[in-house]
Ligand SMILES: Nc1ncnc2c1ncn2[C@@H]1O[C@H](COP(=O)(O)OP(=O)(O)OP(=O)(O)O)[C@@H](O)[C@H]1O
């Protein structure tokens with residue numbers, strides 16, 4: 001039997017044990033709750049790491065991979081298990097390797113680094129990665145490895161390169177366009193300068209020609225009168241010859257003055273519809289004798305169906321005769337003359353090619369200038385081409401030359417077809 005004291009003692013003991021049990025139950029509940037929370041948070045982290053777009057890897061102190069998420073496996077072309085244990089240095093090569101070693105050094109000292117690099121994919125291709133690497137430490141601050149986050153930016157870099165290439169191609173194209181426009185502008189400017197020169201000389205010539213025209217006319221008339229008197233008076237051969245020369249030279253002055261007046265004449269008549277082939281025939285009628293005399297063979301190649309052009313028939317023939325005369329004068333020992341007409345995109349193109357002495361490169365830019373001549377004094381005024389230039393320009397066309405000294409010259413005239 002127990003004494004009353006012993007019973008009390010036992011009752012207290014039971015009470016204490018019951019309280020301890022409640023306490024233990026509480027602690028167990030807490031433990032289970034914490035464990036549950038831990039599991040939940042681990043699940044969350046794993047989900048985060050596994051679904052992350054970035055590749056995530058953890059390396060030990062020797063830079064061997066101890067963890068890799070599936071994105072890292074995808075980026076590098078390996079299965080996740082294959083990656084575990086691989087040393088990072090295996091992916092780096094060439095110049096990148098030196099840099100990799102420098103960065104490893106920094107990480108060992110606890111420094112974080114972010115950089116771009118190129119590494120070898122399992123299939124052998126080089127890929128561009130953006131990497132952020134943070135050193136990991138244990139509770140005592142000891143370095144235990146590196147957490148690396150990796151983005152594959154290969155496509156981005158490729159797109160950038162493509163863009164750069166396109167930009168360059170576009171720039172080249174643009175430069176070519178600018179060059180072409182510049183050439184066109186320079187050509188237009190050259191034409192403008194030429195017409196400005198013509199206009200200035202035209203004005204000057206008109207003034208001088210008007211002044212000289214009448215006195216020259218009077219002079220010529222008086223000389224002819226003197227010549228007729230002299231014929232009657234039976235003067236010496238010598239005096240007669242001198243008078244002849246005087247009449248001839250005065251006639252020449254009158255002719256030049258007339259040329260100048262034509263040159264500066266402002267057109268009053270309406271332009272007519274001209275058939276270029278007919279104009280060519282008519283001009284040749286005047287020059288054929290000259291060509292035969294100078295042993296020049298003419299090759300005609302006239303296109304049958306040319307559009308008509310607008311202009312003054314006499315003026316246009318003057319252009320053709322000027323060009324024919326120049327060609328004849330350039331072929332002192334005979335040669336070949338090719339004269340062709342053609343239709344080209346609504347335009348009429350006339351080409352006149354000779355096998356004469358050709359034009360020196362330095363003269364090419366001046367031959368259309370008024371009074372530019374390479375002929376001996378008294379043999380050329382240097383007005384033929386500038387007058388022709390003015391006439392063609394008035395018809396809305398353009399005249400150009402190509403020539404190599406020693407191998408002849410070719411003149412092209414382009415005229416807009418009527419209604420074009
Ligand atoms: N077919 C050609 N071959 C070689 N040189 C040429 C030819 N046509 C023109 N030239 C050159 O161009 C210059 C200018 O010609 P342009 O017809 O204006 O004057 P010119 O013939 O000298 O004199 P003008 O015609 O007034 O009598 C000539 O002096 C000559 O040097």
Ligand SMILES: [Mg+2]
Nearest residue numbers: 322326384385
């Ligand atoms: Mg001439």
